[in-house]
Amino acid sequence: MTRHGSDADRTQEWETLKKKYLLGPSERRESSGRGLHHFALISSDVERTIRFYQDLLEFPLVELFENRDYTGSTHFFFDIGHQNYLAYFDFPGLDLEPYREVLGGLHHIAISVTHEHFDRLVVKLGAADIDVQIVNDSSAYFLGPDGERLELLTFPLDDMYGVIVTKGN
Numbered sequence: 384m385t386r387h388g389s390d391a392d393r394t395q396e397w398e399t400l401k402k403k404y405l406l407g408p409s410e411r412r413e414s415s416g417r418g419l420h421h422f423a424l425i426s427s428d429v430e431r432t433i434r435f436y437q438d439l440l441e442f443p444l445v446e447l448f449e450n451r452d453y454t455g456s457t458h459f460f461f462d463i464g465h466q467n468y469l470a471y472f473d474f475p476g477l478d479l480e481p482y483r484e485v486l487g488g489l490h491h492i493a494i495s496v497t498h499e500h501f502d503r504l505v506v507k508l509g510a511a512d513i514d515v516q517i518v519n520d521s522s523a524y525f526l527g528p529d530g531e532r533l534e535l536l537t538f539p540l541d542d543m544y545g546v547i548v549t550k551g552n
């Protein structure tokens with residue numbers, strides 16, 4: 384078995400945290416949130432980002448306007464289903480560094496798709512010469528146009544790798 388990160392066995396730590404904090408679905412209070420309105424990232428090229436998400440991944444562009452917080456900056460949104468949006472800004476004039484993982488930063492964005500869409504999108508990504516890593520025939524990891532790590536997965540929104548987390552189930 385391949386191990387990553389620390390060689391320490393953290394099983395007991397995880398069990399302790401689960402016992403202390405993880406309530407069963409019927410014991411959990413309702414979330415104060417209504418859902419993810421949008422998740423915002425930074426784009427170095429608006430048109431390239433639109434082509435990637437709308438044409439390649441089939442997430443429709445639903446809005447584009449000037450960023451209200453930064454004059455000359457574009458704020459644009461893609462529909463990723465279930466009334467959730469992936470948003471981007473460009474920040475012309477700022478000397479921004481390329482994407483990298485940092486503590487408190489983005490690791491990846493996982494977007495649920497049907498098996499049918501998964502298969503078609505993986506083929507499209509390959510045809511576009513985008514390196515795709517398939518895990519367990521249910522997850523496809525790849526990089527977006529600015530190096531952001533993305534995942535397409537076939538699990539429904541309430542399914543955490545075989546554990547249904549919906550309240551009341």
